[in-house]
Amino acid sequence: MSEMKKIKNLKEFSTSADRFEGANLLCPGCAHSIIVREVLNATNDDLILSASTGCLEVCTAVYPYTSWDASWIHIGFENGSTAVAGAESMYKALKNKGRLKQPERNPKFVSFAGDGASYDIGFQWISGCMERGHNIMHVVLDNEVYANTGGQRSSSTPIGSSATTSPAGRVSYGEKKNKKDMVSIMAAHGIPYSAQVAPNKWKDMVKKIQHGFSVDGPVFINAVSPCTTEWKFDPKDTMYITDLSTDSLVFPLYEIIDGHELNITYRPKNVVPVEEYLAAQGRFKHLFKDEYKYLIKEWQERVDSNWAYLQRREESRV
Amino acid sequence: MAKKGWDEFEIGAMLRTFDGKIDDIAGTQQEDRAYSENSSYTASVADWRLIKPIFNKDYCIDCQFCWIYCPDVSIIARDKKLIGVDMDHCKGCGICVEVCPTNPKSLLMFPEQADEETEIASWPKKDEEEA
Numbered sequence: 001m002s003e004m005k006k007i008k009n010l011k012e013f014s015t016s017a018d019r020f021e022g023a024n025l026l027c028p029g030c031a032h033s034i035i036v037r038e039v040l041n042a043t044n045d046d047l048i049l050s051a052s053t054g055c056l057e058v059c060t061a062v063y064p065y066t067s068w069d070a071s072w073i074h075i076g077f078e079n080g081s082t083a084v085a086g087a088e089s090m091y092k093a094l095k096n097k098g099r100l101k102q103p104e105r106n107p108k109f110v111s112f113a114g115d116g117a118s119y120d121i122g123f124q125w126i127s128g129c130m131e132r133g134h135n136i137m138h139v140v141l142d143n144e145v146y147a148n149t150g151g152q153r154s155s156s157t158p159i160g161s162s163a164t165t166s167p168a169g170r171v172s173y174g175e176k177k178n179k180k181d182m183v184s185i186m187a188a189h190g191i192p193y194s195a196q197v198a199p200n201k202w203k204d205m206v207k208k209i210q211h212g213f214s215v216d217g218p219v220f221i222n223a224v225s226p227c228t229t230e231w232k233f234d235p236k237d238t239m240y241i242t243d244l245s246t247d248s249l250v251f252p253l254y255e256i257i258d259g260h261e262l263n264i265t266y267r268p269k270n271v272v273p274v275e276e277y278l279a280a281q282g283r284f285k286h287l288f289k290d291e292y293k294y295l296i297k298e299w300q301e302r303v304d305s306n307w308a309y310l311q312r313r314e315e316s317r318v
Numbered sequence: 319m320a321k322k323g324w325d326e327f328e329i330g331a332m333l334r335t336f337d338g339k340i341d342d343i344a345g346t347q348q349e350d351r352a353y354s355e356n357s358s359y360t361a362s363v364a365d366w367r368l369i370k371p372i373f374n375k376d377y378c379i380d381c382q383f384c385w386i387y388c389p390d391v392s393i394i395a396r397d398k399k400l401i402g403v404d405m406d407h408c409k410g411c412g413i414c415v416e417v418c419p420t421n422p423k424s425l426l427m428f429p430e431q432a433d434e435e436t437e438i439a440s441w442p443k444k445d446e447e448e449a
Contacts, residue, residue, distance in 0.1 A: 010386060011382055014382040015395075015397065016344075021357055021359040022363070022390040022392055022408075023362055023407050027409075028410060029411035029412070030389050033391075034387055037391065044344040046344075063331070063333075064355075064356055065357065065361055067357075067358040068335065069343050202386050236413055236415065239416060
C-alpha cells in the first residue's frame with residue numbers, strides 16, 4: 001500500500017474512490033472541496049486528517065453528520081496542524097515500540113486550514129510544526145479572506161480588495177496591505193518541500209501532492225481557492241476564475257525544494273493581463289473607477305516583478 | 319436517527335462514518351460501502367438547487383473534466399466512464415457544464431422541474447460557429 005498511486009491521466013484518476021462525501025454545506029461552486037478531493041485522491045494510503053476552523057471545517061462536520069471517510073479531527077482555530085503533528089509523533093512512537101497492529105500500513109498525515117488559520121491565527125503553530133520536522137503536510141485553502149465569518153480581511157487579502165473590515169468606499173479603496181508571501185516564509189524553515197498549487201491544474205497539483213507525500217519531513221502547500229461568496233462571482237465560474245488567476249500570474253505555480261531550490265512548474269502560453277483577473281470579481285469592481293485606476297497599473301507591475309523575481313530565483317538556484 | 323439538539327451535544331463526540339469494519343476505503347467505491355447514518359452521504363442537499371444538470375451520454379467523450387472539478391462529488395464515474403449525476407448531492411453550481419469541452423455540451427443546466435427525457439430529445443445541435 002505504501003507505493004505511490006499511479007495517475008497518468010484523468011481517466012485513470014477518475015477510477016479513484018472518493019473519501020470526501022457530498023451533502024457537505026459548502027457553497028455551490030466552492031473550490032475548497034475540489035482541492036480536498038484532489039489531495040485525498042492523490043493517494044490510496046490511509047489518511048489522518050485535521051481541519052482548522054474555517055469554511056471547510058464548519059461545513060463538513062455539522063453534527064450529526066461528517067463528510068470525511070477517514071480519521072478526522074477538529075480542535076481549535078489555530079492548532080489543526082499541531083493536532084496532526086501530535087498524531088504523527090504518537091504513530092512514530094508506537095511504531096518504534098512495535099505496538100502497531102498493522103505496521104505495514106503507511107498512513108499520511110494532512111492538515112487542512114484556511115488562509116486565516118494559517119497566515120494569521122495558526123502561524124506560530126504551523127511554524128512550530130515545520131521547525132520540529134514532523135512528517136506532515138499542511139494544505140492551505142487560500143481564499144484571501146475570512147469567508148466563514150463574513151469576509152473580514154486576513155493577511156492574505158491582496159491590495160484593493162474590498163473586505164468587510166476594509167471596505168471600499170468614498171475614502172478608501174479597500175485593503176491597503178499586500179499579501180504575505182507564505183510559501184517563501186515556510187520554505188525559509190528549510191522544509192523539504194513547499195509549493196503553490198491551483199485546482200484547475202490538477203496534474204501539476206497531484207504531482208506536487210504525491211511528491212509531498214513521498215518526502216520525509218514537513219510539507220507546505222498553498223492552494224488558491226476562489227470563493228464565490230466573497231470574491232463575488234457566479235458559482236459556475238469557479239474554474240474560469242482559477243484559470244485567470246494562474247494565467248495572469250497572480251498565483252504563479254512553483255515549488256521550493258529544501259528551502260532554496262525553486263522550480264516554476266507552470267508557464268502560461270498566453271499571459272492574461274491582471275486587469276482581466278480583477279474585472280471578473282466583484283470585490284475589485286471599485287478599482288475600475290477613474291480615481292482608483294492607477295491601482296490596476298500597480299497590480300500589473302507588482303505581478304510582473306514577482307514573476308521576474310521567481311524566474312531569477314529559478315535560474316540562480318538559490 | 320433522532321437528531322440531538324445542539325445543547326445535547328456530547329463533548330468530544332466521535333462520529334463513525336461506517337457501520338462495522340472497513341479495511342480498504344480507497345479501494346471501495348461508494349455504492350459498496352456500509353455508510354452509517356452519520357455520514358453526510360446519507361443526507362441530501364437537493365433542495366438547494368434551482369437549476370440542475372442533465373447528462374446526455376450521446377455526446378460524452380469521457381474526458382472526466384466534470385468529475386475532477388465537481389465540488390460535490392456528484393459526477394459518478396465508474397471504470398473510466400461517466401455514468402450519471404448524483405442528484406442527492408448536486409447543488410446545481412454549473413461548473414460541470416462550464417468545463418465540458420464537447421460541442422454540443424454533453425451536460426447542460428435546466429430548471430429543476432425540467433423533464434430529463436424531453437430535454438434530451440430536444441438537445442441543442444452542434445454549434446458550427448463556435449467550432
